[in-house]
Amino acid sequence: MNFELKTLSLSAAARHKCDLLAVLIPQDFAGQDGAIGTLAAQALQAGDLQDKPGKLLRLYASPGVAARHLVLVSCGDGSPGDVRKAVLALAPALKSPGVQRAVLAFAAAPAAGAVAAALRSAADAAYVYAATKSKVEESGPESCLLGVPSAAGVQAEFDAARAVAAGVEFAREWANRPANHATPTLLGEAAKSLSKDKAIRCTVRGPEEVAKLGMGAFMAVAQGSVEPLRFIELQYQGAAKGQAPVVLVGKGITFDTGGISLKPAPEMDEMKFDMGGAASVLGVFRALAELKPAINVIGLIPACENMPDGRALKPGDVVTSMSGQTIEVLNTDAEGRLVLCDALTYAARFKPVAIVDIATLTGACVIALGGLRSGLFSTSDELAAQLLGAGDAALDPCWRMPLDDEYGEGLKSNFADVANVGGRPAGAVTAAKFLQRFVGNTPWAHLDIAGTAWKSGTAKGATGRPVGLLLRWLAERAAGSADSGQQTAAARRRAAKG
Structure with missing residues (x-):
């Protein structure tokens, strides 16, 4: 899977055309303007999205969101360990039929090591063995874009994680x-x-x-x-x-x-x-x-x-x-x-x-x-x-x-x-x-x-x-x-x- 890093606000993520948009929501998320920020705040308040790492809320064809599938996923306190649990929980969504382009967006500035944890966990979750199979029934996306509020500060971390x-x-x-x-x-x-x-x-x-x-x-x-x-x-x-x-x-x-x-x-x-x-x-x-x-x-x-x-x-x-x-x-x-x-x-x-x-x-x-x-x-x-x-x-x-x-x-x-x-x-x-x-x-x-x-x-x-x-x-x-x-x-x- 090819990984890319980009500066991406939640509003920009909502406009990004892709097959799957997964948004990492921290437990202290206070909400933001725009379709995704409003949705996430409402889901947390109603209890439809629990703040335990790895809990998901899957949505389809959401108003104001260009992605076909939107998944809100809780990432706990945003630490690398909690981010890993959150992204691994996305494995079934990443391997869903028709998901070729995925976006994994942080709703808030990531903690040190969180981008690396997200990338490596996405790679683990999307991995499919195929070397000795005549037909592969499931496969991960061809590309995954990691969206963060500011890419410049985590570029080195991202590059190292991609190599690992x-x-x-x-x-x-x-x-x-x-x-x-x-x-x-x-x-x-x-x-x-x-x-x-x-x-x-x-x-x-x-x-x-x-x-x-x-x-x-x-x-x-x-x-x-x-x-x-x-x-x-x-x-x-x-x-x-x-x-x-x-x-x-x-x-x-x-x-x-x-x-x-x-x-x-x-x-x-x-x-x-x-x-x-x-x-x-x-x-x-x-x-x-x-x-x-x-x-x-x-x-x-x-x-x-x-x-x-x-x-x-x-x-x-x-x-x-x-x-x-x-x-x-x-x-x-x-x-x-x-x-x-x-x-x-x-x-x-x-x-x-x-x-x-x-x-x-x-x-x-x-x-x-x-x-x-x-x-x-x-x-x-x-x-x-x-x-x-x-x-x-x-x-x-x-x-x-x-x-x-x-x-x-x-x-x-x-x-x-x-x-x-x-x-x-x-x-x-x-x-x-x-x-x-x-x-x-x-x-x-x-x-x-x-x-x-x-x-x-x-x-x-x-x-x-x-x-x-x-x-x-x-x-x-x-x-x-x-x-x-x-x-x-x-x-x-x-x-x-x-």
Whole structure:
């Protein structure tokens, strides 16, 4: 969907010809002159439009309004969170037959972050998966105009939000594709497509190159599938070459049967979403191409299938990771940590300032946090605080979980340096403790997105999380580096004058 920003009063919005005009009405709306302002004030006073975020009043062919359909929607106190609830409630209206041109107008000046929330929520609400359908029964509008009392003050916010929405959509699209349409090879092609931008480089390695790197854990997971593995490396350079990068590592299991430790049949189709971490890394780089932040970012994606054929990894097997540590595989369905550990070891060669891995890693995290917040584990209080703040600001929240040393006791093995599982209690924590063994002293965070990367049931589909969180964090780091550089330059000038 194409987005546009324009200065638009309610009177001007009433004259704007479109298929759908949705007006965001704050709870303290006092009314304005003109058809829409009068209608909204009367509806609020009569109780026909409740002031709870997301409550709607749909009207057709309203006098004095050029749009065929008019929807008044309450946006609560106008905060980004309430605006998001309001716009998501518009999803059925946005997908109504015949709606090609939509206008989303703010009845009052938007709060900081509200325009971004509106744009991203409209993109989420209007998204329709179509890649493997012969006929699409519903579709979102081709264009959406965001109308605000004054566009100049929110142009930068709008531009950034549009880039983030594109990244989220790219992640959703690839996570939603069936496993036979999103193989490791095809993920590699998707990554290569991003390198059309001059700031992004892409390298895709196959089995022979991965073997030379010594990624024995990653290779062990892939050996049961006829689909060849791919190790994808993306590089975005937005700062000086000498500036240490941030490394993002995304789990890329394009389908997870559980291997020999076979999963139950019900809902196994959803294991196509097990590359949600990889999809989020692709989405981040899709957005970086537009945002152009002054930061260097490396993206690493170990991509393969976890299948149960005669060559497959067996419970009790011992494999040697790239780090040299040996791993006893007690459960082949705990494969994500095996592919990630080699990618985390590889990440060290970039001497990064921070490493963040993103993975649909454990059902235990779903039990702990449900589908609202992603699980956050980190060896750095500073990094954890940054990610928590970025998640809240991006309306893509996470929650910090513990990493006490005692949790690692359950990973002891009689036959290897470490076991790949530690039992049912605190399963999300022991998985993170396993990964921690492979990051050294580099500030590291692990985002377990098993509960947030997709939805089940009638709303089944990828969410694109945590692309918003990651992009907000990267933007804030880039801004912090720029501020630090300016302060250093100013100090040097003062010293020179002295």
